[in-house]
Amino acid sequence: MSPHVMLSYQWDDQALVKKVYDRLKEDGLPVWMDIEGGVSGNINDAMAAGVEEAAVICPFMTPAYQASRSCKKELNYADMRGVNIVPVMLAKNWEASEWLGLITAGLLWMDFRNAEKSDDHFEKCVKSLEDEIMFSVGNLLTVEAPSHGVDGRPAERPSLRKKPGRGFRHALTGLYLWESGEQKFHPVSDVRNSVELHESPGDNGYWEEIKGNNCKHYRNVITNGYLGFDPDGNYVYTKANPYGAEEWLLMVDESDQSPERAVVIKNRYSQRFLAVQNGKLAGLTSYTEDCKWFLE
Known part of the structure; x- marks a missing residue:
């Protein structure tokens, strides 16, 4: 079976x-x-x-x-x-x-x-x-073609497919967490890639979730870079190998009343919430609506 x-x-x-x-x-x-x-x-x-x-x-x-x-x-x-x-x-x-x-x-x-x-x-x-x-x-799973709907739903529903990873859409701006591929050099971590916001997820907007020790790592499915946060410069980046600053906690946003999959993403090392303020990614020390993301 x-x-x-x-x-x-x-x-x-x-x-x-x-x-x-x-x-x-x-x-x-x-x-x-x-x-x-x-x-x-x-x-x-x-x-x-x-x-x-x-x-x-x-x-x-x-x-x-x-x-x-x-x-x-x-x-x-x-x-x-x-x-x-x-x-x-x-x-x-x-x-x-x-x-x-x-x-x-x-x-x-x-x-x-x-x-x-x-x-x-x-x-x-x-x-x-x-x-x-x-x-x-x-x-x-063996997923069959969807059956005909009832009670006014569409006669056919789109087939379910496994996505390449998680997509993160910011709740307030509607923008996606996206790796640009632009490189920066860091004296300790060597090469880091820039992460920015984008109007659509595209290929660079999907992140593979990898379980760590009571945390999660997010690796970009295209570049293989691990998502991280630098509290000193207050910026988000990716790098080739994960360490402390690339560990994240993904939690349900219990304050949300919508049927969307609302979450907050907290950097374990810095204890800051991943947020968007003034159109830019940032890390906040306490939760606000700027910290809310929808999973896609």
Whole structure:
């Protein structure tokens, strides 16, 4: 059997998760859900098989999910087997702790806290989830052509494709984080390339995400330069090899109420937020709206 997307949830949220299941299925993703033929015979054997054949598992996180013994067993088993995890947050004014907080620490969760606000909001939340699934494991999934839509949606939806990396679009200016290729010489780091803002991502606006030690590195997919920040000169650059100043923390912007994938990017070495001010990239010591980015 080919790998699938496994939806893990606590029964109180079954209606919403079933709605998500239907939309993912409609767009051609191979999806596993217990009430959709995923469980037959012994429930433990069936759930284990669901995890073992999963390319990615999406836990729909709530306090009830965290308190559930079966959900804990399921996600722990997935974590032990090294299954990719894309968390989905449903609860407002709450954050995962205990075993759930440990497993999902450092992971970028999908914001479904307002998913049922409107049909349009739900559609955009699902699109964000699909984008993250394809970013994480798109090369492992067999994606079928999207089926015909219902309820007024387009008869055909565009096929899902794995993008070469993450695109970062600034929330206020709409400009993309982009490597220009212009070289600068630094007395310590030798050659650095300039990073600027651009109206479209183009090839130079995609960044491969590489996991580090409790951080992430972002390597440009065209130049292979690692994104870094110099607090002394307050400028962003890329260089050939990562070190301390090329370590980043990517976090959900919890203040955002839109269905976009809003994030903040914090430089681990300098503890400054990547921002745009007066049309230029900068590092800020505290969060403002200038620090908000949308993932694409």
